Amino acid sequence: MRTSSVLLSFHFGCRVQLPDMDYLFVFLFVVLGIAMVLGGILASYLLAPRNPTKVKQSPYECGEETIGSSSINFNVAYYLFAILFLVFDVEAAFLFPWAVVLRELGMIGLVEVVMFVLVLVVGLAYAWKKGVLEWES
Amino acid sequence: MADALLNPLSLTLSVQTSEAFAAPAMSLADRASRALESGVWGAVMYIVIGLVAVLTAVSVLGLVMSYIERKVAGHFQCRLGPMRVGPHGVLQSLADGIKLLFKEGIEPGDGDKVIFIGAPIFSITATILLLAIVPLAPGIQVVDMNVGVVYIAAVSGLGVMGILMGGWSSNNKWSLLGAMRAGAQMISYEVSLTIALLVVVLFSGTLKVSEIIESQQQGWWIWRGHGVAIVAFCLYVIASTAELNRTPFDLPEGESELTGGYHTEYSGLRFSFFFLAEFANLFVFSALAVTFFFGGWLPFHVGNYEGFNSVMDLLPPVISPIFWFGSKCATLIFILMWFRWTFPRLRMDQLMRLEWKVLLPIGFANLILAATVVLSGLYFFPSAT
Helix, strand or coil: CHHHHHHHHHHHCCCCCCCCCHHHHHHHHHHHHHHHHHHHHHHHHHHCCCCCCHHHHCCCCCCCCCCCCCCCCCCCHHHHHHHHHHHHHHHHHHHHHHHHCHHHHCHHHHHHHHHHHHHHHHHHHHHHHCCCCCCCC | CHHHHHCHHHHHHHHHHHHHHCCCCCCHHHHHHHHHHHCHHHHHHHHHHHHHHHHHHHHHHHHHHHHHHHHHHHHHCCCCCCCCCCHHHCCHHHHHHHHHHCCCCCCCCCCCHHHHHHHHHHHHHHHHHHHHCCCCECCECCCCCCCHHHHHHHHHCHHHHHHHHHHHHCCCHHHHHHHHHHHHHHHHHHHHHHHHHHHHHHHHCCCCHHHHHHCCCCCCHHHHCCCHHHHHHHHHHHHHHHHCCCCCCCHHHCHHHHCCHHHCCCCHHHHHHHHHHHHHHHHHHHHHHHHHHCCCCCCCCCCCCHHHHHHHCCCCCCCHHHHHHHHHHHHHHHHHHHHHCCCCCCCHHHHHHHHHHHHHHHHHHHHHHHHHHHHHCCCCCCCCC
């Protein structure tokens, strides 16, 4: 491995940065999560009894018979909150780099972020005024 | 330096301190990266260690936390909790796990099978990815990336996917309602959670988790942060309780209205994955609170009070980080369990009102205030740097 590293550095004319293992680990943990669940399902497939019946597979509603389809309507407010969340989550993503370098930016950085946050807070106030935040509407 | 050269004792002392404080803060991924220089097998060894450690941690945490939860719940209600399996019932969760393994995994007849099986994968993967970044002691951390806090914010959002998928694919009205509630609740409170973490990022000026801990050598941020950190900590605790779907925010699985919420249709081992993820998350969120606000593995130091600090440093260096991290974490977990027996459950409209009309404005005001505090340098115990 060392020889290949040396060869690579010769090829690029500088010392090659070794790969950052952090994201390889992240990838392997995703694989581990999938393997854990599928392995568990396989284990229960081998060990647990399987005897599906029509009654057993019907939706569980404490013994009552299900009325109508299970794909019911739900409150439109969920959708509105999801849109609001999207705005504020993206905003938080903008604030991360700002928070790291605030000391170097100084006062101008603070003023700019106050204005940025104020624009969003105006949006929140508008949504509030329009009654989006009321669950009943 | 001249002093050190003249006096051999002080030289050894300075060498020891520099080794103790500078060198060992290397995560497992960094070690693997370094091992790659000399050969591929060393790196593979570190990778295997990391995977096995996290897999063990998830399973053991799930078992231990569910036992503690039941024991704490029992004693809060003047009961004993589990007592039969093993001394004081310590093997109860293991017995439950074995029982769940041998239970039939019932699939809903008209549900979407692929999504139904995929849902626990998302939940457990989110937990595993979060566990990987928890710093237990200097160097005892699997990944320590330079954008750690962004990673935490990103990965913790993955858990919502598992719950929404589980509720959607179950073909059950209660599962669907519970999943929609959980989704709305978790994404709403995630905003507050991120804003609370941003306050600590402002103070420490770094996104790397181990550096955030190192920045608290002079005192934990919750003391040094001049009140804004205390507000941020309160926001964090409220938001993380909501993220964990624990009482008083447990209405996604409110058993008196929705039987089991999003996991109503899950049984056997598939249910246990949601269960495992939930209890491991309880540890993860407490551990992150300890990391961000209570100085992680660092002992309790107060500014320049050398006498007090040296008493706190009495533990041998091998035990000290584990002791401090463990005791802080255990206290927070106990407080979160205490919530369950103290606060009544909120209603859905109250829950959303609390987040969007109370916590979010407070969070923003607190963030701007924190930025002002940071810029004017108004910390308690000003840092040495």
